[in-house]
Amino acid sequence: xxxxxxxxxxxxxxxxxxxxxxxxxxxxxxxxxxxxxxxxxxxxxxxxxxxxxxxxxxxxxxxxxxxxxxxxxxxxxxxxxxxxxxxxxxxxxxxxxxxxxxxxxxxxxxxxxxxxxxxxxxxxxxxxxxxxxxxxxxxxxxxxxxxxxxxxxxxxxxxxxxxxxxxxxxxxxxxxxxxxxxxxxxxxxxxxxxxxxxxxxxxxxxxxxxxxxxxxxxxxxxxxxxxxxxxxxxxxxxxxxxxxxxxxxxxxxxxxxxxxxxxxxxxxxxxxxxxxxxxxxxxxxxxxxxxxxxxxxxxxxxxxxxxxxxxxxxxxxxxxxxxxxxxxxxxxxxxxxxxxxxxxxxxxxxxxxxxxxxxxxxxxxxxxxxxxxxxxxxxxxxxxxxxxxxxxxxxxxxxxxxxxxxxxxxxxxxxxxxxxxxxxxxxxxxxxxxxxxxxxxxxxxxxxxxxxxxxxxxxxxxxxxxxxxxxxxxxxxxxxxxxxxxxxxxxxxxxxxxxxxxxxxxxxxxx
Numbered sequence: 001x002x003x004x005x006x007x008x009x010x011x012x013x014x015x016x017x018x019x020x021x022x023x024x025x026x027x028x029x030x031x032x033x034x035x036x037x038x039x040x041x042x043x044x045x046x047x048x049x050x051x052x053x054x055x056x057x058x059x060x061x062x063x064x065x066x067x068x069x070x071x072x073x074x075x076x077x078x079x080x081x082x083x084x085x086x087x088x089x090x091x092x093x094x095x096x097x098x099x100x101x102x103x104x105x106x107x108x109x110x111x112x113x114x115x116x117x118x119x120x121x122x123x124x125x126x127x128x129x130x131x132x133x134x135x136x137x138x139x140x141x142x143x144x145x146x147x148x149x150x151x152x153x154x155x156x157x158x159x160x161x162x163x164x165x166x167x168x169x170x171x172x173x174x175x176x177x178x179x180x181x182x183x184x185x186x187x188x189x190x191x192x193x194x195x196x197x198x199x200x201x202x203x204x205x206x207x208x209x210x211x212x213x214x215x216x217x218x219x220x221x222x223x224x225x226x227x228x229x230x231x232x233x234x235x236x237x238x239x240x241x242x243x244x245x246x247x248x249x250x251x252x253x254x255x256x257x258x259x260x261x262x263x264x265x266x267x268x269x270x271x272x273x274x275x276x277x278x279x280x281x282x283x284x285x286x287x288x289x290x291x292x293x294x295x296x297x298x299x300x301x302x303x304x305x306x307x308x309x310x311x312x313x314x315x316x317x318x319x320x321x322x323x324x325x326x327x328x329x330x331x332x333x334x335x336x337x338x339x340x341x342x343x344x345x346x347x348x349x350x351x352x353x354x355x356x357x358x359x360x361x362x363x364x365x366x367x368x369x370x371x372x373x374x375x376x377x378x379x380x381x382x383x384x385x386x387x388x389x390x391x392x393x394x395x396x397x398x399x400x401x402x403x404x405x406x407x408x409x410x411x412x413x414x415x416x417x418x419x420x421x422x423x424x425x426x427x428x429x430x431x432x433x434x435x436x437x438x439x440x441x442x443x444x445x446x447x448x449x450x451x452x453x454x455x456x457x458x459x460x461x462x463x464x465x466x467x468x469x470x471x472x473x474x475x476x477x478x479x480x481x482x483x484x485x486x487x488x489x490x491x492x493x494x495x496x497x498x499x500x501x502x503x504x505x506x507x508x509x510x511x
Contacts, residue, residue: 004079012073054296094314097358110388116349117143125231128152133175136236145183155189156222194416213327227339238347244364
């Protein structure tokens with residue numbers, strides 16, 4: 001029928017970009033591929049920049065590159081003649097099924113999760129798992145180790161010697177070792193130091209191309225480690241977004257009385273970098289004119305336009321899945337493939353997601369667990385999954401507070417990395433681009449270094465955006481990659497040791 005159909009997977013685990021230039025539709029899994037096409041060039045999308053420095057993310061089909069779009073998850077585009085049609089074929093269906101009792105949800109979830117992990121292990125190449133101190137990677141490892149003898153597991157840790165108190169628990173290597181011993185895995189770990197950001201950032205931006213979500217360079221390093229030993233790795237992405245793993249995110253929005261209030265609270269919460277009231281102080285006058293009245297709120301409202309579940313918790317989960325999870329998956333894929341490593345996500349197994357999105361709210365957030373564990377409110381999340389893993393994971397892991405894979409950047413940006421940050425985002429080259437106002441950047445750096453405020457997210461985004469400009473706008477790409485690859489060849493020598501007791505092997509640290 002002379003038609004071309006480009007479809008993206010349900011969740012957006014694999015990126016797909018396209019551009020329409022001179023009546024030509026070009027598409028690629030990487031933006032760099034499109035930039036090789038005549039007529040397609042690297043130019044900033046002004047509205048996308050405003051959106052990124054609001055949410056630390058872009059929604060829908062938007063990218064930072066003007067004229068280059070991303071096919072949204074669960075959608076396809078069809079080229080028929082000279083017409084491009086857009087169609088959604090799947091979406092998250094967060095609903096609250098009729099209550100069938102706690103035992104049913106606990107037992108069914110346990111069974112479906114086990115089946116999902118087993119399906120994801122099918123491969124004709126070596127398979128391993130990431131292993132942090134949390135439930136998600138631990139649960140995957142527990143089931144995978146029963147299928148693969150001497151399963152290889154990989155952990156990234158952080159130097160917290162200079163960390164502020166809130167970041168002292170960011171290094172989860174000890175908890176990972178507990179699980180490695182419990183399941184007899186062949187365990188590899190590494191330590192990241194403050195200086196590793198400077199070395200990795202150009203390479204990370206080269207591969208991610210389109211900036212998304214938070215600090216991602218630890219994923220680059222842990223993927224590099226895993227890629228030394230396996231070709232497929234199972235990761236824990238998707239568990240929190242489908243099973244309510246972020247209680248502190250949902251609670252403000254769940255107190256809303258109306259849909260409008262819910263959207264207003266959600267918008268304010270997810271304005272992670274620059275809120276509406278600070279935009280004129282942050283962006284230059286020229287950029288404010290170029291935005292031409294654009295509001296990031298419009299992008300957020302498009303996500304809710306097709307109607308939402310009545311449950312406010314389900315609405316919050318839907319928003320997370322459509323925005324934050326998508327950003328995580330894009331970064332996960334790009335930084336793993338940078339090392340020829342395929343990352344798979346069992347929590348987003350189709351059959352499992354069809355089940356978890358219908359679990360009643362009271363089995364997702366449940367305060368009874370808090371009382372039993374005598375710990376903080378963060379443990380109210382993922383109640384049904386904690387119950388399902390009670391006889392599978394060590395109890396100290398089940399009652400552990402939620403901790404993402406994050407480096408202690410708040411501390412590093414106050415101390416070891418100050419000179420690097422200032423020389424990158426306050427240099428003439430950066431400021432002469434005309435995007436931002438110098439006094440505001442100096443203000444946020446001063447507040448962060450003195451400890452008056454934690455601006456780690458904004459500082460990371462400013463560093464990333466400057467390198468995005470250097471690589472894609474200034475054309476430093478080849479020089480940067482060559483320099484970083486020489487560094488990687490020199491620094492990435494591993495000496496795997498044979499183990500017999502399931503203990504951990506400590507690899508040379510980066511620093």
